[in-house]
Amino acid sequence: MKSYIIASSRDWHRRKFDEFVVTRIGEKWSYVSDREALADALQEDTPRYVFFLHWSWIVPVEVTEKHECVCFHMTDLPYGRGGSPLQNLILRGKQETRVTSLRMTDGVDCGPVYGKEPMSLEGSALDIYLRAGDISWKMIRWIVEENPVPTPHGRLAA
Numbered sequence: 001m002k003s004y005i006i007a008s009s010r011d012w013h014r015r016k017f018d019e020f021v022v023t024r025i026g027e028k029w030s031y032v033s034d035r036e037a038l039a040d041a042l043q044e045d046t047p048r049y050v051f052f053l054h055w056s057w058i059v060p061v062e063v064t065e066k067h068e069c070v071c072f073h074m075t076d077l078p079y080g081r082g083g084s085p086l087q088n089l090i091l092r093g094k095q096e097t098r099v100t101s102l103r104m105t106d107g108v109d110c111g112p113v114y115g116k117e118p119m120s121l122e123g124s125a126l127d128i129y130l131r132a133g134d135i136s137w138k139m140i141r142w143i144v145e146e147n148p149v150p151t152p153h154g155r156l157a158a
Helices: 011-021 035-044 061-066 085-091 125-146
Strands: 003-008 028-032 049-053 069-073 096-103 113-120
Touching: 003 011, 003 035, 011 028, 011 125, 028 035, 035 061, 049 125, 069 125, 085 125, 096 125, 113 125
Parallel strands: 003 028, 003 049, 049 069
Antiparallel strands: 069 096, 096 113
């Protein structure tokens, strides 16, 4: 049985997780919300993917080298690499962006890209984070079902 881990430090992803897993028959899904729970889950299982949604901690390189770890960034990478993407987009007057799903590596937001989806920056910060979460969950479903090979930055069709 294939297994997967969702790692998130935000409650709104837990609700989406609960809705999502009931549709995933024959798969094992785990949800972790802190570093200790992640370490325990990785000791117990070897997941196909570990998805990081709004994670508050740096993931050790030992984890990203051993497991296929996927994160989601709120810019059209490589544009906007680094922290505080939403705040930086707003400061630059952007009204739209893309959510990028990428494989985590030892560099910040520089791993190969699975895909990108457009997203409006309309509404409050919470509205935008929830919208980014919805898009990320759609991307998770696509990644699990299609097993795409991530593409280095600059080589992905827009």
